[in-house]
Amino acid sequence: MDFRKYNKVAVGGTFDKFHDGHKKLLSTAFEIGESIEIGVTSDAFGGLKGDIDSCEERMNHVKSFFSDKSNFVVIPLEDPYGTTIYDADFDAIVVSEETEPTAVEINEIRISKEMKPLDIVVVSFVLAYDGNPISSTRIRSGEINKNGNFIK
Numbered sequence: 001m002d003f004r005k006y007n008k009v010a011v012g013g014t015f016d017k018f019h020d021g022h023k024k025l026l027s028t029a030f031e032i033g034e035s036i037e038i039g040v041t042s043d044a045f046g047g048l049k050g051d052i053d054s055c056e057e058r059m060n061h062v063k064s065f066f067s068d069k070s071n072f073v074v075i076p077l078e079d080p081y082g083t084t085i086y087d088a089d090f091d092a093i094v095v096s097e098e099t100e101p102t103a104v105e106i107n108e109i110r111i112s113k114e115m116k117p118l119d120i121v122v123v124s125f126v127l128a129y130d131g132n133p134i135s136s137t138r139i140r141s142g143e144i145n146k147n148g149n150f151i152k
Contacts (some may be wrong), residue, residue, distance in 0.1 A: 006091040006119070008086045009033030012045065012077050013039045013099070016052040017139040018061040019146040021096070021126040028123045029094040030069065037090075038062055039077035051140065084118065085109045094118040 014143045015022050029036045030035060052058070059074045066072060075082070077116045080102045084090050093104045099120050107117040125133035127147040128148030145151055 004034045006033045009037045011094040012039030015058045016136040021134045036072040038074045039082040074148040094121045
């Protein structure tokens with residue numbers, strides 16, 4: 001039986017250079033959630049990270065990874081919190097070790113608004129060949145590929 005623990009789950013990120021770490025993060029959200037809202041940083045907000053693909057391009061990569069599923073929406077994120085601080089229906093948020101502090105902030109805001117805090121599900125990094133986390137930054141710099149392998 002396909003048992004899901006949560007009704008509505010949030011997950012967000014920049015999702016630039018869509019890689020194995022992103023796939024693990026998003027797959028976890030689908031494993032635990034009935035309905036998933038995926039926030040992708042907007043060009044204005046995501047652009048703070050430097051030279052990244054357009055929001056539309058990044059949203060399309062996320063959508064195509066889950067082309068066999070229909071229980072999700074992909075929205076642009078204009079700030080670190082997205083709709084999680086307005087929508088009381090969320091039950092959980094899936095984050096990486098790097099973004100866990102943001103989930104804690106989201107819960108502080110939700111509690112201050114008398115909303116129930118989200119369960120925070122932390123997904124560990126996917127490691128590259130060298131034992132360090134796969135990251136879009138390392139892929140952009142040409143250090144590794146999207147699977148975390150050394151680029152010869």
